[in-house]
Amino acid sequence: MTASAPQRLEIALIGLGSMGFGMANSLVRAGFAVRGCDLRPEIVASARAGGIDAGFDAATAALGADAVVTVVVNAAQTETVLFDGGVVGAIKPDGVIISCATMSPGDAKRLAAKAEAAGISYLDSPISGGAARAAEGALTVLTSGPAAIFAKARPVLDAMAETLYHLGDEIGVAAAFKMVNQLLAGVHIAAACEALAFAKKLNLDLAKVYEVISRSAGSSWMFQNRGAHVIAGDYAPRSAVEIFVKDLGIVEDIARAERFPAPLAGTALQLFLMTASAGMGRDDDASVARLYAKIAELDLPGGAVGP
Amino acid sequence: MTASAPQRLEIALIGLGSMGFGMANSLVRAGFAVRGCDLRPEIVASARAGGIDAGFDAATAALGADAVVTVVVNAAQTETVLFDGGVVGAIKPDGVIISCATMSPGDAKRLAAKAEAAGISYLDSPISGGAARAAEGALTVLTSGPAAIFAKARPVLDAMAETLYHLGDEIGVAAAFKMVNQLLAGVHIAAACEALAFAKKLNLDLAKVYEVISRSAGSSWMFQNRGAHVIAGDYAPRSAVEIFVKDLGIVEDIARAERFPAPLAGTALQLFLMTASAGMGRDDDASVARLYAKIAELDLPGGAVGP
Numbered sequence: 001m002t003a004s005a006p007q008r009l010e011i012a013l014i015g016l017g018s019m020g021f022g023m024a025n026s027l028v029r030a031g032f033a034v035r036g037c038d039l040r041p042e043i044v045a046s047a048r049a050g051g052i053d054a055g056f057d058a059a060t061a062a063l064g065a066d067a068v069v070t071v072v073v074n075a076a077q078t079e080t081v082l083f084d085g086g087v088v089g090a091i092k093p094d095g096v097i098i099s100c101a102t103m104s105p106g107d108a109k110r111l112a113a114k115a116e117a118a119g120i121s122y123l124d125s126p127i128s129g130g131a132a133r134a135a136e137g138a139l140t141v142l143t144s145g146p147a148a149i150f151a152k153a154r155p156v157l158d159a160m161a162e163t164l165y166h167l168g169d170e171i172g173v174a175a176a177f178k179m180v181n182q183l184l185a186g187v188h189i190a191a192a193c194e195a196l197a198f199a200k201k202l203n204l205d206l207a208k209v210y211e212v213i214s215r216s217a218g219s220s221w222m223f224q225n226r227g228a229h230v231i232a233g234d235y236a237p238r239s240a241v242e243i244f245v246k247d248l249g250i251v252e253d254i255a256r257a258e259r260f261p262a263p264l265a266g267t268a269l270q271l272f273l274m275t276a277s278a279g280m281g282r283d284d285d286a287s288v289a290r291l292y293a294k295i296a297e298l299d300l301p302g303g304a305v306g307p
Numbered sequence: 308m309t310a311s312a313p314q315r316l317e318i319a320l321i322g323l324g325s326m327g328f329g330m331a332n333s334l335v336r337a338g339f340a341v342r343g344c345d346l347r348p349e350i351v352a353s354a355r356a357g358g359i360d361a362g363f364d365a366a367t368a369a370l371g372a373d374a375v376v377t378v379v380v381n382a383a384q385t386e387t388v389l390f391d392g393g394v395v396g397a398i399k400p401d402g403v404i405i406s407c408a409t410m411s412p413g414d415a416k417r418l419a420a421k422a423e424a425a426g427i428s429y430l431d432s433p434i435s436g437g438a439a440r441a442a443e444g445a446l447t448v449l450t451s452g453p454a455a456i457f458a459k460a461r462p463v464l465d466a467m468a469e470t471l472y473h474l475g476d477e478i479g480v481a482a483a484f485k486m487v488n489q490l491l492a493g494v495h496i497a498a499a500c501e502a503l504a505f506a507k508k509l510n511l512d513l514a515k516v517y518e519v520i521s522r523s524a525g526s527s528w529m530f531q532n533r534g535a536h537v538i539a540g541d542y543a544p545r546s547a548v549e550i551f552v553k554d555l556g557i558v559e560d561i562a563r564a565e566r567f568p569a570p571l572a573g574t575a576l577q578l579f580l581m582t583a584s585a586g587m588g589r590d591d592d593a594s595v596a597r598l599y600a601k602i603a604e605l606d607l608p609g610g611a612v613g614p
Contacts, residue, residue: 020531075314106323112417120593127526128523128524129523132604135484137516140519140523140524142519157559161520167512167519175507176511177519177520178507179505179509180506180511180516181519181520181523181524181525182499182525183498183502183505183525184499184522184525184526185523185525186500186525187494187571188525190526190571191490191494191497191523191571192491193572194494195490195491196487196572197561198484198487198558198567199484199487199563199580200484201567202483202487202565203482204483204484206488208484209484209487212447212472212474213487213491214478215470216435216436216528217435217436217488217492218487218488218490218491218492218495218529220491220495220526220529221524221525221526223527225524244483254509255505258509259507259603260508260599261499261602262501263577263578264494264498264501264575265501267570267571267574270570292567294569296566306600307453
């Protein structure tokens, strides 16, 4: 599998949520033959309506594929798809698994070892950037694994990434970088929500707060991105509260195992848990703002929770 | 006091720390006659060496001034300078006090009312951006107060600001915006330190982490700014730990008074307090990373604390 291969490369894209769907489109635009797979019929229908050849089971999607890109929720789903779902037996013997789900470095190492035992190459390959950048082929893609495997995967990665890193030969390094990113991303989302709710409590004009903070030292990527959802009162899920319950949970699991204190990540995790507990687990992760609104009886845009 | 006034406007700049010194230079460059005041002889000497006409007491600096810019630590120092230090009796009767210290909206209102009772105009005028931007005349300046007072102060503000906001006629509104910014800034500094120490615990290359996160969704203004201090192991104070003990203390005071929960700001405050308690109160606020290093015995650059 190289950029100059005479045949059109075949890619299985497993997991067609907002990230996976955008990545599938980027791969199609780059000229790959893409077969999509997702367990959720409504997601498959939506992907098909969006021009993706979807509806295969995992093994069928992977049959003879040069690369299998997994964009599922976590390590457990990745493991199920690859080893129970038959991907490892279906992919081309010299194909490569590009594993994009956020997981702990330990899980990444374990899954890579299982794939290697089955004779299949595996690249630790978490992603950052959100659905809009996924659709543009403009993700930040972090990878680690042997250089030869990175080289094999490179044409596929280039089609999905604006910024592509190979962070080392050791599986798990990219996963660790992603966990550091998620620690910050989760704290910043919750902080944006705390700050905007505080601003509302002080009777400030939220749109003006959003504008001023975006140009001040208090700004963050997440404040600008998720703050816009809060200002608009739009909690349709781009990325759900449950994703950060999961990701900050992994951060705290690793931190506890390493005997490392991470009080800000721990506090943010509790805020996402409270938001999920209050019935908003499947809503946009900016719903932490609605948790504050519910507690403090603030009249945020779209702030009412429930029917 | 207008831009077309025939005489050179006279400005007293009270508080010549890294922010005030930079602002004084911006005002000199803009053609104002600037007289500087600071209680600390070493700061006065340094300002004089930097070309600022400094060394006056507050009342002398303010005598006949068109504007007095106060850039001291907090509301208490601002009040002492203005009312015990004789500024209010010395400034031109139609002069304006431009109050830049971070303080609660309630304190801003109280000081403005005292100035008004003495017949002097007062503008609530907190600043954001750090010493480098202060020196360039490129601060973000937030103001609130009656439009006529804003208009009077405008030439002075324009000389210091790249981005200038007039956020309303009511004193205290700008102070409240600044508190929202400080909530985020404080949480983001502490989160950057938590994340970089966590990355070190995971044996990641910190310079690479800094580069990758700066281009990912986990980035923030503070991660990019203070993260560079951590990577360089440089804890010479641009802004000291004690500043965020103060500012997040004000945030938590307001939040408690308003019966508003702010758990992330509260956790960050505890981290700054721990860092101050461990002997780093006067060091750069990125020293929170050295607190984590001390607790977890991490070998951060410049991470050792104390002699």
